[in-house]
Amino acid sequence: MGVASLVLGIISLVIGIFSSGLLGWLGAILAVIGIILGALGKKNPENKGIATAGLVCSIIGLVLCLILYIACAACVSGILSSASSF
Amino acid sequence: MHLYINLFGLTIPSYGLFITTGVILANIIAIIVLKKTKQDFDNFIILEAYCFLGAFIGAKLVYLVVSFNEIDWSSIKDFYSFNHLMQSGFVFYGGLIGGLLFVFGAGKVHKIQTIEYMRNLTFLIPFAHSIGRIGCYMAGCCYGIPYDGPGAVIFPQGSFAIPGVKLFPVQLVESALLMILAALILALQLKLKWHYTIETYLVAYGVIRFFLEYYRYDEARGFIAGLSTSQWISILLIAFVIAYNVAKKIKLKINNTAGKT
Numbered sequence: 546m547g548v549a550s551l552v553l554g555i556i557s558l559v560i561g562i563f564s565s566g567l568l569g570w571l572g573a574i575l576a577v578i579g580i581i582l583g584a585l586g587k588k589n590p591e592n593k594g595i596a597t598a599g600l601v602c603s604i605i606g607l608v609l610c611l612i613l614y615i616a617c618a619a620c621v622s623g624i625l626s627s628a629s630s631f
Numbered sequence: 632m633h634l635y636i637n638l639f640g641l642t643i644p645s646y647g648l649f650i651t652t653g654v655i656l657a658n659i660i661a662i663i664v665l666k667k668t669k670q671d672f673d674n675f676i677i678l679e680a681y682c683f684l685g686a687f688i689g690a691k692l693v694y695l696v697v698s699f700n701e702i703d704w705s706s707i708k709d710f711y712s713f714n715h716l717m718q719s720g721f722v723f724y725g726g727l728i729g730g731l732l733f734v735f736g737a738g739k740v741h742k743i744q745t746i747e748y749m750r751n752l753t754f755l756i757p758f759a760h761s762i763g764r765i766g767c768y769m770a771g772c773c774y775g776i777p778y779d780g781p782g783a784v785i786f787p788q789g790s791f792a793i794p795g796v797k798l799f800p801v802q803l804v805e806s807a808l809l810m811i812l813a814a815l816i817l818a819l820q821l822k823l824k825w826h827y828t829i830e831t832y833l834v835a836y837g838v839i840r841f842f843l844e845y846y847r848y849d850e851a852r853g854f855i856a857g858l859s860t861s862q863w864i865s866i867l868l869i870a871f872v873i874a875y876n877v878a879k880k881i882k883l884k885i886n887n888t889a890g891k892t
Contacts, residue, residue: 580676584677
């Protein structure tokens with residue numbers, strides 16, 4: 546679980562830094578799953594170190610993806626043109 | 632209103648910055664509250680992460696349903712079209728319902744007392760939402776109706792709102808009301824040991840959202856029988872909360888009566 550969390554955290558970090566807005570939603574989902582696995586992995590004393598590392602990477606990856614790529618959570622007209630004549 | 636903010640030499644999207652700031656601040660406050668209530672922060676992280684996952688899925692699903700006729704489904708196989716569809720377009724209520732479902736599911740799967748965490752931390756939902764709404768104002772999304780009174784705002788070209796037209800500042804009004812709601816729930820919790828924090832939030836937000844919908848002007852809102860989708864969800868949410876609590880009280884009364892006989 547700890548290793549999975551670390552892998553997902555690193556992937557979400559890479560997406561957050563390098564994908565230039567393309568895959569932010571995917572990075573956020575992977576980071577969230579990484580956070581769940583990291584927090585669960587911390588409950589096992591043998592995996593605590595790697596799980597913590599995975600948790601931290603996933604949180605940073607999630608923050609990067611949220612800041613750079615998230616769209617308005619209450620916008621309904623995401624794919625439509627928002628400019629209307631008045 | 633600025634779509635982007637320059638910080639330390641970086642050009643950062645305002646909406647993302649505000650929503651992330653809201654989430655980070657909410658988590659910092661959660662650490663303080665959980666220390667006082669002697670609850671496990673790792674369990675809170677697990678519930679919060681499931682909430683995000685459920686919120687994403689719920690918000691996206693409701694958006695797809697509401698905007699079904701406006702979406703060009705034939706272009707879905709194109710990577711960029713699919714990516715744009717996933718990247719943008721969410722409905723808050725779908726996120727709220729999806730988040731709640733996933734949180735309670737996570738509690739059952741991982742044996743966490745979800746309801747106790749939620750009752751202590753419900754006030755953080757309107758808190759983070761309030762800060763996110765400032766992000767909406769910065770980006771110009773979720774804009775208000777044309778309005779020529781005190782506080783009217785004019786958005787520039789390039790934002791999501793209609794440019795150059797005086798609009799009602801519905802994002803800022805909702806942000807203020809949400810922050811007041813967060814403070815009210817926290818005050819009730821601390822001063823009166825108020826048990827019904829979740830119910831208070833759902834009913835109060837339902838009322839706020841119902842009336843503010845009349846001041847929203849952004850496109851593709853989805854209307855049924857004269858009311859918007861969000862107004863219908865508000866009505867159903869309020870009705871559900873009232874019905875659930877009435878049913879709980881009746882069940883308690885029956886159990887007490889059965890216990891006495």
